[in-house]
Amino acid sequence: MTKQHPAWSPYDNNGGTCVAIAGADYCVTAADTRMSTGYSILSRDYSKIIKLADKCVMASSGFQADVKALQKLLAARHLIYQHQHNKQMSCPAMGQLLSNTLYYKRFFPYYSFNVLGGLDNEGKGCVYTYDAVGSYERVGYSSQGSGSTLIMPFLDNQLKSPSPLLLPAQDAVTPLSEAEAVDLVKTCFASATERDIYTASFFLFPPSLPLCDGIFVGGDKLEIVVLNKDGIHREYMELRKD
Amino acid sequence: MFRNQYDTDVTTWSPAGRLFQVEYAMEAVKQGSAAIGLRSKTHVVLGCVNKANSELSSHQKKIFKVDDHIGVAIAGLTADGRVLSRYMRSECINYSYTYESPLPVGRLVVQLADKAQVCTQRSWKRPYGVGLLVAGLDEKGAHLYYNCPSGNYFEYQAFAIGSRSQAAKTYLERRFENFSESTREDLIKDALMAIRETLQGETLKSSICTVAVVGAGEPFHILDQETVQKLIDSFDIAGTEEGPAAAPDSAAEGGSAAEGGAASEQGAPADEGVAPMDI
Numbered sequence: 001m002t003k004q005h006p007a008w009s010p011y012d013n014n015g016g017t018c019v020a021i022a023g024a025d026y027c028v029t030a031a032d033t034r035m036s037t038g039y040s041i042l043s044r045d046y047s048k049i050i051k052l053a054d055k056c057v058m059a060s061s062g063f064q065a066d067v068k069a070l071q072k073l074l075a076a077r078h079l080i081y082q083h084q085h086n087k088q089m090s091c092p093a094m095g096q097l098l099s100n101t102l103y104y105k106r107f108f109p110y111y112s113f114n115v116l117g118g119l120d121n122e123g124k125g126c127v128y129t130y131d132a133v134g135s136y137e138r139v140g141y142s143s144q145g146s147g148s149t150l151i152m153p154f155l156d157n158q159l160k161s162p163s164p165l166l167l168p169a170q171d172a173v174t175p176l177s178e179a180e181a182v183d184l185v186k187t188c189f190a191s192a193t194e195r196d197i198y199t200a201s202f203f204l205f206p207p208s209l210p211l212c213d214g215i216f217v218g219g220d221k222l223e224i225v226v227l228n229k230d231g232i233h234r235e236y237m238e239l240r241k242d
Numbered sequence: 243m244f245r246n247q248y249d250t251d252v253t254t255w256s257p258a259g260r261l262f263q264v265e266y267a268m269e270a271v272k273q274g275s276a277a278i279g280l281r282s283k284t285h286v287v288l289g290c291v292n293k294a295n296s297e298l299s300s301h302q303k304k305i306f307k308v309d310d311h312i313g314v315a316i317a318g319l320t321a322d323g324r325v326l327s328r329y330m331r332s333e334c335i336n337y338s339y340t341y342e343s344p345l346p347v348g349r350l351v352v353q354l355a356d357k358a359q360v361c362t363q364r365s366w367k368r369p370y371g372v373g374l375l376v377a378g379l380d381e382k383g384a385h386l387y388y389n390c391p392s393g394n395y396f397e398y399q400a401f402a403i404g405s406r407s408q409a410a411k412t413y414l415e416r417r418f419e420n421f422s423e424s425t426r427e428d429l430i431k432d433a434l435m436a437i438r439e440t441l442q443g444e445t446l447k448s449s450i451c452t453v454a455v456v457g458a459g460e461p462f463h464i465l466d467q468e469t470v471q472k473l474i475d476s477f478d479i480a481g482t483e484e485g486p487a488a489a490p491d492s493a494a495e496g497g498s499a500a501e502g503g504a505a506s507e508q509g510a511p512a513d514e515g516v517a518p519m520d521i
Contacts, residue, residue: 076335083307083331
């Protein structure tokens, strides 16, 4: 007997890619702004990054309806936390909360592939990477989404520290400066968009040139959020529509 | 109100048509330390007197942030107040989650009042022993409500509850007509002066009072001790200096009503010694 397939699925994949890189005292989180379904584009200007707390930012790809529901839930939980503790949630605390929230729906999961970026209690950059049901790990860098298969090996090549078995223990965070990390992220998306149709297209600018005006009006963008001791800074890179 | 045979539980009416347990609950509010609230068109200020059990302990928290646009000051059984604040916060969060917009204050106070009413009609419950001054902003402007253990609620321009609140009420009654047009600073000054009225001659310092503000473009927040002390110092310094200082502020708001406010502020410090303090 042939396998039965459901006539309707509660899920859809809206594509997109997210990346986060942790530095000594900063964290860069980035995502493209394309939202798609099948081979169609739903939006060129949809943000997948949300600020959950002063020191914590989340980027999620996958099914955006589930992502939105997850974001709202975490925001509400953060409010409750603030009322009870009189302070903002730290990134590690939010990391655990996200994991628990995802596992709570273990048997009807949020179709959401998340990457949490921020500063830990000591002010060092931290990145947490998740699967759809809440399995998570603190890492120095990560990517999720349709372009992650293209980006992750590249980041491994550029950022991976030597074996964790070495002594003295090596920090997972990259020794790169903030500006270098932002450039690295732009390079990641440059590669991913060449071959992944779900990740927004890209026209590479030399890092020294300011954001181009005039030539590209509208179109997909790359959203980059940098979190450091001075706060949160959001930057957009204009991309070509294609 | 004396002990009688109709006051044993809340579900017993007296022959005169009174529910004594509810009235006793309202007495509990009068025993708590004072809390005051006043509003203008754009801002609401809450203030309270901090009462500590002993010199060794910290004082009770009487002002709670409920949401960015709503705050509450309580008087009476603070434990009941804490629980009700948690309920209000929860309601605001749930409403925001569903409707992606802030819960209108009027809706919240009705929900609170209904919750209080339930406790006046169940034999296994007791009324909440706390009065709440709910300050909030919504599309219609600034609001100040008073929620009573009886389940009643009223909207006020200014109000005071708790012990020695009559002194504050008298002060507020004299000037409430000007509050609508007050600037934020004048409103806070009036709040501090109202608090001072309840202190019966004790010096007003930031360590024994708490002030919170909510306004258009200004989320609800409790002013820190330093800021409050600076404000106290600035009004304590001199009554005459008040006049010119207040006028430029008021000029921005415009109108003779504000000038009338400034003039009466000049007069008030002089009156301080004369006006009897209500006990």
